[in-house]
Amino acid sequence: MDIQRCSESAIQVRNLTLKYGTRLIQQDLNFDVDAGDIFVIMGGSGCGKSTLLKHMIGLYKPAEGEILYGGQNFFSSSEAEQQKMRRSWGVTYQSGALFSAMTLAENVALPLQQFSNLSVAEIRDIVSYKLALVGLAGYEDYYPARISGGMQKRAGLARAIAMDPDILFFDEPSAGLDPLSAQRLDELILQLRDSTGATVVIVTHELASIFAIGSNGVFLDAETRTQLDTGSPEQMLNHSRHAKVRSFLARGEMSTTHNTLSGREARS
Amino acid sequence: MQTNNNAHWQLDTSSKPSGQESGAVTVELYGAWLISRAIPKATELDELLTEVGNSCDEAMIHLVPGAGFEWDTGFMSFLLQLHQRAVAFGVKLDPSRLPVQCGQLFQLATAVKPEPPSAPAARSIVSLSEIADLVKSQLHFGGEVTLAFIALLSGRARTRFADCLFFFQQTGPNAIPIITLISVLVGMILAYLGLVQLRQFGAQVYIADLVAIGMTREMGALMTAVILAGRTGAAYAAQLGTMQVNEEVDALVTLGIRPVEYLVLPRILALVAVMPLLTIYSDVLGIAGGALVAVGMDLTFTQFFHHISQTLSFHAILAGCFKSIIFGLLIAMAGCQAGMTCGRSSAAVGEATTRAVVLGIVYLVVADALLNIIYYKLGI
Numbered sequence: 001m002d003i004q005r006c007s008e009s010a011i012q013v014r015n016l017t018l019k020y021g022t023r024l025i026q027q028d029l030n031f032d033v034d035a036g037d038i039f040v041i042m043g044g045s046g047c048g049k050s051t052l053l054k055h056m057i058g059l060y061k062p063a064e065g066e067i068l069y070g071g072q073n074f075f076s077s078s079e080a081e082q083q084k085m086r087r088s089w090g091v092t093y094q095s096g097a098l099f100s101a102m103t104l105a106e107n108v109a110l111p112l113q114q115f116s117n118l119s120v121a122e123i124r125d126i127v128s129y130k131l132a133l134v135g136l137a138g139y140e141d142y143y144p145a146r147i148s149g150g151m152q153k154r155a156g157l158a159r160a161i162a163m164d165p166d167i168l169f170f171d172e173p174s175a176g177l178d179p180l181s182a183q184r185l186d187e188l189i190l191q192l193r194d195s196t197g198a199t200v201v202i203v204t205h206e207l208a209s210i211f212a213i214g215s216n217g218v219f220l221d222a223e224t225r226t227q228l229d230t231g232s233p234e235q236m237l238n239h240s241r242h243a244k245v246r247s248f249l250a251r252g253e254m255s256t257t258h259n260t261l262s263g264r265e266a267r268s
Numbered sequence: 269m270q271t272n273n274n275a276h277w278q279l280d281t282s283s284k285p286s287g288q289e290s291g292a293v294t295v296e297l298y299g300a301w302l303i304s305r306a307i308p309k310a311t312e313l314d315e316l317l318t319e320v321g322n323s324c325d326e327a328m329i330h331l332v333p334g335a336g337f338e339w340d341t342g343f344m345s346f347l348l349q350l351h352q353r354a355v356a357f358g359v360k361l362d363p364s365r366l367p368v369q370c371g372q373l374f375q376l377a378t379a380v381k382p383e384p385p386s387a388p389a390a391r392s393i394v395s396l397s398e399i400a401d402l403v404k405s406q407l408h409f410g411g412e413v414t415l416a417f418i419a420l421l422s423g424r425a426r427t428r429f430a431d432c433l434f435f436f437q438q439t440g441p442n443a444i445p446i447i448t449l450i451s452v453l454v455g456m457i458l459a460y461l462g463l464v465q466l467r468q469f470g471a472q473v474y475i476a477d478l479v480a481i482g483m484t485r486e487m488g489a490l491m492t493a494v495i496l497a498g499r500t501g502a503a504y505a506a507q508l509g510t511m512q513v514n515e516e517v518d519a520l521v522t523l524g525i526r527p528v529e530y531l532v533l534p535r536i537l538a539l540v541a542v543m544p545l546l547t548i549y550s551d552v553l554g555i556a557g558g559a560l561v562a563v564g565m566d567l568t569f570t571q572f573f574h575h576i577s578q579t580l581s582f583h584a585i586l587a588g589c590f591k592s593i594i595f596g597l598l599i600a601m602a603g604c605q606a607g608m609t610c611g612r613s614s615a616a617v618g619e620a621t622t623r624a625v626v627l628g629i630v631y632l633v634v635a636d637a638l639l640n641i642i643y644y645k646l647g648i
Contacts (some may be wrong), residue, residue: 012392038550054518057522059518059522086524087523087524091523092517093518093519094515095516097516097518097519099511099516099519100511100516110523110525111524114426114524114525115524159519169522180587186317235361
């Protein structure tokens with residue numbers, strides 16, 4: 001299709017409004033995710049980060065607005081085109097979302113069996129390679145219930161990268177992990193991006209992760225129900241117009257009275 | 269001693285203001301305000317709050333510990349209740365003279381403004397809109413399954429044959445013991461029922477007809493369906509519901525696999541395929557059960573089976589098998605639909621399972637009635 005636009009913005013979000021039934025979650029979201037970005041969706045708990053991600057991966061239909069992938073509007077595309085777009089994505093879920101009735105190898109093999117013409121032996125080799133990439137070599141025949149939460153997340157990642165996706169989505173990858181595992185996962189994400197050139201969209205509120213890997217991002221606010229700022233995390237920390245954003249990224253290490261006051265000014 | 273130590277409060281009249289500071293009163297708290305003891309209700313102070321609240325715009329109640337004052341969570345919950353009532357009356361509470369920890373806890377509890385209670389959704393036992401939603405979602409699901417089936421026939425569906433076999437094994441062979449037990453007993457029940465009536469006319473030999481036709485046309489398919497609704501329909505709902513909760517269904521969607529093709533279709537096909545086989549098995553055992561009773565009473569095996577060979581037609585068996593296919597489809601649809609529309613909590617999985625069984629049984633009984641009418645009209 002139009003590859004040139006692809007190389008500029010992998011994802012464009014335009015005037016997006018998200019609702020659960022009649023409850024407004026976020027409105028007027030506008031941002032671009034460039035190809036090769038590690039794009040962080042950040043914000044406090046309950047501001048709708050995961051909801052935004054679920055809209056971006058096409059699970060929920062937005063109340064208003066559109067999301068374009070390489071210039072193509074996902075929600076106005078035909079079902080066949082949507083399926084095709086989905087196959088160029090990899091998604092990892094908060095809980096791993098592994099198929100509990102299948103072994104890790106079968107989990108990772110599923111998309112390969114469904115969408116490629118590879119032989120059984122070739123699939124087995126690719127599965128071993130993908131599991132080894134996430135540090136789970138030798139765990140092929142384990143069932144998801146028998147491994148730890150961190151391992152489940154990594155196995156979920158192995159399944160997500162099985163088809164070498166163009167865009168990788170992560171929903172709170174480091175939530176519930178100890179600091180070392182979280183840091184290793186961050187490194188893994190960076191290396192995957194560097195070696196495959198994939199665009200990464202990641203939902204997190206872990207400051208360490210945000211600064212370690214984020215190259216661009218958007219900050220969602222629960223109170224005003226819209227985005228407060230976009231840009232790289234460093235830029236937002238140092239130059240954001242909104243004290244709330246700076247305070248979030250600085251872990252609240254600014255005088256709180258000053259924060260709330262200037263925060264209100266900035267909003268009004 | 270204990271009676272003296274009961275929690276109570278008293279308006280401190282000595283400090284009752286005269287003149288400009290009319291809005292402030294002092295309430296003294298005596299005794300043990302402990303969770304294990306009787307504590308005054310916050311509503312007891314309503315009268316005082318009204319009076320103070322009306323007297324001045326910035327009314328204030330100072331709380332002061334009196335003799336023998338003790339406190340724990342019991343007092344704190346009283347204090348919070350009192351605070352909420354005082355806010356309603358436009359009165360401020362001043363806990364500054366209470367113990368320091370008391371004040372700190374009070375500050376913590378009142379730091380965040382309480383969320384206004386959301387209006388509870390109007391609920392009746394059975395609302396029409398709920399039924400309409402149910403019908404709509406059933407039809408929607410039926411449409412999706414039909415489309416998936418068409419895709420399967422044209423070879424485009426992502427249904428795995430291995431999954432069909434797995435569910436076939438689960439629903440079929442694994443259900444044999446319970447089907448055996450129930451079928452033999454139902455056959456015996458039919459025989460006893462007929463025996464008592466037919467003996468009055470000396471027509472015991474017709475038990476054979478009753479059992480054979482009763483089992484093949486009706487009871488074989490119906491009892492198998494009821495067992496599978498409880499066994500397999502519920503299992504489908506629980507499996508798919510748990511997959512919803514674990515985001516496994518979402519994961520399938522984002523892998524580009526339609527859940528209806530991959531998860532639902534194999535389950536439905538397996539149940540539809542297994543139902544007629546189990547029904548025939550149930551027919552045979554039911555007739556055997558009837559024979560046991562008949563032989564125990566007045567007949568011989570030869571008489572019994574001779575009579576059956578004369579009356580039992582191939583039609584009756586086919587009619588029962590056709591019924592069982594319809595039942596299988598309905599049970600599988602009810603179970604899978606309940607699972608796929610399951611909410612995202614463990615309680616929702618329980619509800620989905622209940623819905624699968626209840627709807628499954630309702631569907632199959634209604635369908636049975638309709639099929640019997642159609643059979644009768646067509647003379648089958």
